[in-house]
Amino acid sequence: MNLLDRYIHEVGRHLPRKSRSDIQAELRSSFVDTLEDRFGQDASEEQTSELLKEFGQPRDIAASYHPQSQYLIGPTLYPIFRMVIWIVIAAVLGAQILAWGIGIFVDGDAFSVWETLASLVASVPASLGWVIITFMILQYFDAKPDLENQPWDPTMLPEIDTDQEIKRGELIVGLVFGTLILALITLFPQWVGFITFPGGNFYPNPVILDYLVLIQVSLLATILMNIYLFWKGSWTFLTRMIKLGLDAFGVVILAFLIQGHNAWLAANGSTSFTISISLIESNNWELVGMHAFRLAFVVAFIVTIIEIFATIYRMVRSKMASNISAKDFVLKVE
Amino acid sequence: MMINNTQSEQYLKLTQELRRGILVLAALSQLEEEKYGYALINSLAEKGLDIEQGTLYPLLRRLETQGLLQSEWNVEGSRPRRYYVISPEGTQTLEKLTGEWREITHVMEKLLAGIANKGE
Numbered sequence A: 001m002n003l004l005d006r007y008i009h010e011v012g013r014h015l016p017r018k019s020r021s022d023i024q025a026e027l028r029s030s031f032v033d034t035l036e037d038r039f040g041q042d043a044s045e046e047q048t049s050e051l052l053k054e055f056g057q058p059r060d061i062a063a064s065y066h067p068q069s070q071y072l073i074g075p076t077l078y079p080i081f082r083m084v085i086w087i088v089i090a091a092v093l094g095a096q097i098l099a100w101g102i103g104i105f106v107d108g109d110a111f112s113v114w115e116t117l118a119s120l121v122a123s124v125p126a127s128l129g130w131v132i133i134t135f136m137i138l139q140y141f142d143a144k145p146d147l148e149n150q151p152w153d154p155t156m157l158p159e160i161d162t163d164q165e166i167k168r169g170e171l172i173v174g175l176v177f178g179t180l181i182l183a184l185i186t187l188f189p190q191w192v193g194f195i196t197f198p199g200g201n202f203y204p205n206p207v208i209l210d211y212l213v214l215i216q217v218s219l220l221a222t223i224l225m226n227i228y229l230f231w232k233g234s235w236t237f238l239t240r241m242i243k244l245g246l247d248a249f250g251v252v253i254l255a256f257l258i259q260g261h262n263a264w265l266a267a268n269g270s271t272s273f274t275i276s277i278s279l280i281e282s283n284n285w286e287l288v289g290m291h292a293f294r295l296a297f298v299v300a301f302i303v304t305i306i307e308i309f310a311t312i313y314r315m316v317r318s319k320m321a322s323n324i325s326a327k328d329f330v331l332k333v334e
Numbered sequence B: 001m002m003i004n005n006t007q008s009e010q011y012l013k014l015t016q017e018l019r020r021g022i023l024v025l026a027a028l029s030q031l032e033e034e035k036y037g038y039a040l041i042n043s044l045a046e047k048g049l050d051i052e053q054g055t056l057y058p059l060l061r062r063l064e065t066q067g068l069l070q071s072e073w074n075v076e077g078s079r080p081r082r083y084y085v086i087s088p089e090g091t092q093t094l095e096k097l098t099g100e101w102r103e104i105t106h107v108m109e110k111l112l113a114g115i116a117n118k119g120e
Helices: A002-013 A017-039 A045-055 A058-065 A078-106 A113-140 A168-187 A206-210 A212-232 A237-267 A277-281 A285-322 B002-029 B037-046 B053-065 B088-119
Strands: A143-145 A193-195 A202-204 A331-333 B069-074 B081-086
Touching (some): A017 B037, A017 B081, A058 B053, A078 A113, A078 A285, A168 A212, A206 A212, A206 A285, A237 A285, B002 B037, B037 B053
Antiparallel strands (some): A193 A202, B069 B081
16 A cells, blocks of 8 residues: 555645645545455555556646646736736836936946846846746736626727838838948948048047947848848847847947947047037047047937837837737736 | 657547547436446446546546535445535536537537448
């Protein structure tokens, strides 16, 4: 009987405490009934083992009694869980990027790209962890979203999202410019800089040259994505994620560039943020040029951050449209 | 070989799915007199319906939770056994399900009439 005891004990380990002993008792009595019927009063260890094999894995037996307890987050909660996950990711990313942006402009010197990236890497999984824990608890108490009693009305179906369509014109312009710039900085890196009108002197931009490889990688990846988009004709979840990643990558490079220009300008004696009249009057065209570059990068930085927000917004919106609308967000615990 | 395995696996699943629906009706039909689990398995098997223990016992509990069966432990025999019997509510459900079943088989007979000889 030793083997049967172990089996029954093992089944019990996978059962909820409430019904455990009762199910165990019934299982034992049924098993012994079967055993006696087949092998008589004194069944051997081998015969017991043979019959146990027939019964099946303890885990499977327990699962057949309580199918819903096999889920960390069950099928009833899963659609809401997925929606919440996207909202949380968007909110956390949005808040981080916002804090990052404010940090750069309000407190220019106290900002570090790596620190911000590290905090992003830490905060997203942590927030997702809390969402998962919350839903695990809801699952444990068998909470059910209050969806069934809501009458379903076909006219309330969300409109088909035209945002999914790509704008080919924009794409072509982006492709042409992207390819031109990539070709230019790859074939003629010595020309990366600026020429002054009055004297016609050429000044290379040392900061851009420092980050040339990163810029090339980013441009190339964007071009490849645009070609893929052009071929596919519409946005998908995956391409939006890739776009988000590339934009984030772009923001990092731009942050490096701005930081580099800050450092260069500070080292060359210009700490002000804007191009002042006195600077232009001083005829120090190298300084003016670097200022202009920094300004352009700051604009690009802001635009890319807005792009990121827009992409996140579109992703959440299409998720919400394809899942459940927020008004269905009522949970009841039974 | 691979294809054959997948096919037979798929066939097994389809059969299980087909049978799953009738198990409730089958169990209810045999519980007008109280029976313990293993006795019910035997009585179903005698009439030609083989059902795995791991399927039947959880099913009986589910039907009890739904109020279609009643159960109690009986300690009089050689060992304690849990006896199940159909409840008044279960009897009503059994009647309705039986009617439903007759209708389904009637319709299915008609649907399968054209290919009847192939399955035999």
